[in-house]
Amino acid sequence: MSTDHRIDALSPGTFSLDGQEVEFGPGDTLLQAARRAGHYIPHLCWHPDFPAHGSCRLCTVKVNGRSGAACTIAASSGQEVESDTPELNAQRKTLLQMLFVEGNHFCPSCEKSGNCLLQATAYQMGMDGPHFEEFYPNRRVDASHPDLLLDLNRCILCGLCVRASAQEGKHVFAMGGRGVASHLLVNSDSGQLADSSLSATDHAANICPVGAILPKRRGFVIPIGQRRFDSHPVAQEDEP
Known part of the structure; x- marks a missing residue:
């Protein structure tokens, strides 16, 4: 430069x-x-x-x-x-379709529906189906934490929880593996969320844009139809 x-x-x-x-x-x-x-x-x-x-x-x-x-x-x-542009939006739509088939994103049954940035962006880009053959990966679900659920089937590897936890000085999360084997790691001796220092009030516990990290005992507190993207599309969203 x-x-x-x-x-x-x-x-x-x-x-x-x-x-x-x-x-x-x-x-x-x-x-x-x-x-x-x-x-x-x-x-x-x-x-x-x-x-x-x-x-x-x-x-x-x-x-x-x-x-x-x-x-x-x-x-x-x-x-x-x-x-x-049509070219760039087509590329984005393809990337979104790949994300959907690489994980188990069943929006109608997901507690994050209506608050999910992946779902809202797919709507914005006109994605009406997965297009590619679905992988149906068998990824770990960690319910060991008393207040939080970690479902790696929904993780899109955005790294936001990794950065948030590092900023908080806890370093609870990290990325491991390569390519399709890439996955989120929990920094504890057992690899379980319960044995980490993550708290339900941490920024890292609340920043996930999809349904990979969810609070327990709070499912559907905000009803479908009254959620973040139910009243307006993501293109009209203010900064989070």
Whole structure:
């Protein structure tokens, strides 16, 4: 990166997003500036509390014709950014379909339905079926904790719980394995959540965007129809 680009990234300015001018501030990424201006770029692993991770790739955009993750690219004056295009949305839809078949995401029976970012994003992208053959993986369900349930069948490996727990200084979670064998690890001698330092009030216990980490004895406290994405689509969502 040239010196001029480094200076530009630390200075306010504007870039073009799908033909509309978007203002950005010092240190902003494309995703941060777009969200602040009310523009929706699909994402799963990004959260305003943490540095960008760039793992889900749903926020992939084209900047001056080159592809990159909007959550990691520094905003710079004069950028021509494309996001809401048939090509990019088709890629996002395919990624979502792959996520659904790589886990057991049965939305009608999931307590997270209506509050699930994966489900809401699939609706936004027009996904009406899994398309690919489902894997039906047999992943661990850990009900050992007195207050929390960990269902790895629903984990999308976004890493948010890992980052949240690290920020809290507990380091309860980590990622292990590679490719289709990638999975969430619990940092305890037994590998069980009950033997970890995770508390139900921890940020790491409440940040999961899907139904992988759920509180016990609170199922359907908020009825279906009155949940986060029941009243408005994810594209109209404010920052979490």
